[in-house]
Amino acid sequence: xxxxxHLSRCFSYRTYDLxxxxxxxxxxxxxxxxxxxxxxxxxxxxxxxxxxxxxRRRAHPPVVFLKTHRTGSSTVQNILFRLGERESATFAFPxxxxxxxxxxxxxxxxxxxxxxxxxxxxxxxxxxxxDLREVRKVMPQNAVFITLLRDPIKxxxxxxxxxxxxxxxxxxxxxxxxxxxxxxxSVFLDSPEIFWDPKEPGNGLAKNPMSFDMGLNxxxxxxxWPEDLAQLEEAFQLVMIAEHFDESLVLLGALLGLKHEDLAxxxxxxxxxxxxxxLDENMQAKVRSWNVLDTLLYDFFVQVFWxxxxxxxxxxxxADVEQLKAFTEDVQRKCVSRTEVPPKELEDLLRPWQTxxxxxxxxxxxxxxxxxxxxxxxxxxxxxxxxxxxLYFKGHQFHSCLFLGKQQTYS
Numbered sequence: 001x002x003x004x005x006h007l008s009r010c011f012s013y014r015t016y017d018l019x020x021x022x023x024x025x026x027x028x029x030x031x032x033x034x035x036x037x038x039x040x041x042x043x044x045x046x047x048x049x050x051x052x053x054x055x056r057r058r059a060h061p062p063v064v065f066l067k068t069h070r071t072g073s074s075t076v077q078n079i080l081f082r083l084g085e086r087e088s089a090t091f092a093f094p095x096x097x098x099x100x101x102x103x104x105x106x107x108x109x110x111x112x113x114x115x116x117x118x119x120x121x122x123x124x125x126x127x128x129x130x131d132l133r134e135v136r137k138v139m140p141q142n143a144v145f146i147t148l149l150r151d152p153i154k155x156x157x158x159x160x161x162x163x164x165x166x167x168x169x170x171x172x173x174x175x176x177x178x179x180x181x182x183x184x185x186s187v188f189l190d191s192p193e194i195f196w197d198p199k200e201p202g203n204g205l206a207k208n209p210m211s212f213d214m215g216l217n218x219x220x221x222x223x224x225w226p227e228d229l230a231q232l233e234e235a236f237q238l239v240m241i242a243e244h245f246d247e248s249l250v251l252l253g254a255l256l257g258l259k260h261e262d263l264a265x266x267x268x269x270x271x272x273x274x275x276x277x278x279l280d281e282n283m284q285a286k287v288r289s290w291n292v293l294d295t296l297l298y299d300f301f302v303q304v305f306w307x308x309x310x311x312x313x314x315x316x317x318x319a320d321v322e323q324l325k326a327f328t329e330d331v332q333r334k335c336v337s338r339t340e341v342p343p344k345e346l347e348d349l350l351r352p353w354q355t356x357x358x359x360x361x362x363x364x365x366x367x368x369x370x371x372x373x374x375x376x377x378x379x380x381x382x383x384x385x386x387x388x389x390x391l392y393f394k395g396h397q398f399h400s401c402l403f404l405g406k407q408q409t410y411s
Contacts, residue, residue: 060087060256062140065125066147068213069205070158072242073148074269074384080125081387082379083262089122090115092138093392098385100128103204105215108137115395126388129204130215132235144255145235149210149301150242152294153287157277159209160185164357169195169206185277189286208293218293229300238308239301250320251308260324264331266380269352272340272359335377338364352383
């Protein structure tokens with residue numbers, strides 16, 4: 001598996017060195033004389049002691065983030081990675097890989113052992129196919145469950161474009177399209193049943209991918225669906241909606257006791273424009289018909305989302321969203337020198353994983369930052385595989401793959 005190969009390279013202790021180059025040192029010395037609004041020069045007490053961990057857990061509950069595919073979930077995961085690293089949280093990670101044996105249903109045995117000195121897991125946020133009972137065997141009873149859903153049409157187009165060469169149904173359609181002179185997505189949507197074998201485990205994302213990730217029967221409607229949705233609503237304290245991402249983050253912050261500054265973000269794992277297929281109304285209708293269960297799932301939780309927003313207070317939500325946007329824009333201006341950078345122009349540290357059929361763009365970090373701000377900014381744009389590897393090794397007190405320096409708090 002490609003992700004195992006990537007982690008194997010990390011296990012060989014390859015190091016990415018982010019220490020300042022000679023031509024930037026003078027700029028950094030000047031910048032470090034000033035206090036950054038992101039990383040104040042205040043002494044922070046050690047956070048690895050049992051007392052510090054207990055204080056942290058009172059402030060932030062344990063979190064299970066069901067990372068759904070191609071919904072914007074990498075951005076949310078990055079927020080949780082940064083929060084967890086800063087607070088010395090214990091991550092529940094898969095053993096020597098990046099996903100919990102996906103597409104199998106999650107089992108507690110998929111989780112690597114607790115690091116030495118830890119008594120419980122605080123964060124679980126890697127890809128899995130949900131099994132609530134098994135997850136609850138791993139995480140504390142007071143764990144908060146959250147996830148992210150996206151418009152089913154946009155989700156399926158993105159899933160198809162990203163996984164065309166790895167999902168068997170999509171790959172077969174791609175080969176057929178080569179003979180017809182049409183796009184693979186168009187050929188697939190014309191007759192999806194021809195290409196989709198429900199008995200093939202690798203086809204889980206080929207139909208109703210969000211329902212599949214949520215552990216539901218993604219093949220057809222059955223009588224258990226209303227009960228299943230009710231169970232998910234009870235289990236998940238927050239189902240975020242990608243089309244209302246900032247509103248979702250405000251509600252997440254209220255749920256976890258986070259400041260707006262904790263929620264600043266850069267959109268990660270984003271495809272280049274030429275990797276996105278524009279769908280006409282006919283193709284959109286076909287996507288909706290093929291993914292009718294995802295549509296039901298999405299519509300159900302959109303309604304739940306706005307009910308929670310109303311409980312929070314719509315005027316308060318609007319004001320908090322504006323504050324979050326303002327802070328995020330300020331951080332983006334401070335951190336990013338270029339957006340949508342092609343992978344060939346990115347250094348290894350900041351280059352997202354590339355699939356055969358999609359170009360994933362990244363960011364270039366500003367060059368005139370203090371060491372503290374450089375570490376903060378790089379973490380915001382760090383792709384999943386690199387950050388995951390860093391946190392895994394750091395959590396198990398091994399030599400890290402990355403030289404990132406200490407994670408700083410900010411105000």
